Amino acid sequence: MTNTLVLPADETGLSQAASLLRAGALVAMPTETVYGLAGDARNDLAVARIFEAKNRPRFNPLIVHLAQVEQVATLARMTPLAARLAAAFWPGPLTLVLPLAPGNGLSALVTAGLETVAIRLPAHPVARALLARFGGPLAAPSANPSGRISPVSVAHVLAGLEGRIAAVVEGGDCAVGLESTILDASGAVPILLREGGLAREEIERVLGGAIGVASPDGPVTAPGQLRSHYAPRGSLRLNAQDALPGEVWIGFGPGCPGTDGLTLSPTGDLTEAAAALFHALHRADALAGAGGRIAVAPVPDAGLGRAINDRLKRAAAPR
Secondary structure (H helix, E strand, O other): OOOOEEEOOOHHHHHHHHHHHHOOOOEEEOOOOOOEEEEEOOOHHHHHHHHHHHOOOOOOOOEEEOOOHHHHHHOEOOOHHHHHHHHHHOOOOEEEEEEEOOOOOOOHHHHOOOOEEEEEOOOOHHHHHHHHHHOOOEEOOEOOOOOEOOOOOHHHHHHHHOOOOOEEEOOOOOOOOOOOEEEEOOOOOOEEEEOOOOOHHHHHHHHOOOOEEOOOOOOOOOOOOOOOOOEOOOEEEOOOOOOOOOEEEEEOOOOOOOHHHOEOOOOOOHHHHHHHHHHHHHHHHHHHOOOOEEEEOOOOOOOHHHHHHHHHHHHHOOO
């Protein structure tokens, strides 16, 4: 493949990106969570190219992105539970797993053979504009090699996928910085499948009670459930109060500055830390080098901190 194009998020750039997608090519697009690697979700070849470009295992399903909630009915059955959640949180960083509708037209690769499909309406204006121009569903996992640190800037996308995808649309840094929260809303009981950019407490507030949480030892039914994911090239040590010799240290909170001021949040703000997480991991990975060692300060395991710790635990898992 030729060099990856970097397209501006203007009328010309978005039209070119939509044309590439209609032709079955892959285009990375910004969302409020991370950059997604988009391909036509109805085109078997395009979806196969997503798995090939990322070196992603085929049993790992993809999230389908839509521009309008009215489009959901063409692909899936909107349960009463899903309708409540969609009204509260779409567009935004929430993915709902729903029962597939007959005649949905999706590539079977998108759902990994499951009878459900994961759907999201992103809030980022560039993603929404591209989806509107394309006019259909886009499968879009994170735009990075499978298992590696997620991309929250164009530079991150190009570092991992340059020459392997047709284009990336410039949309600045991702504001949320964590992948979407994934909730199984296929029945009457909500089950959290992946912590993410929407805190569990916000969902429970809308639903008026606690939600279930999927077992970490269960089958893979949604993206982001693999034990090893989001990983740097070297090792990662968690809950580090300071750095050992030779480690790059990512700090968090007052009095915990990290290596060369590398911190998730100097004030201990979890929203700031979520937005900074993948930026910090990319920078630490560059400082540590291949086979280097990274340490991360403790992060409170509440609210968005649960999603941050989820990513860090998977990044530190054996590969």
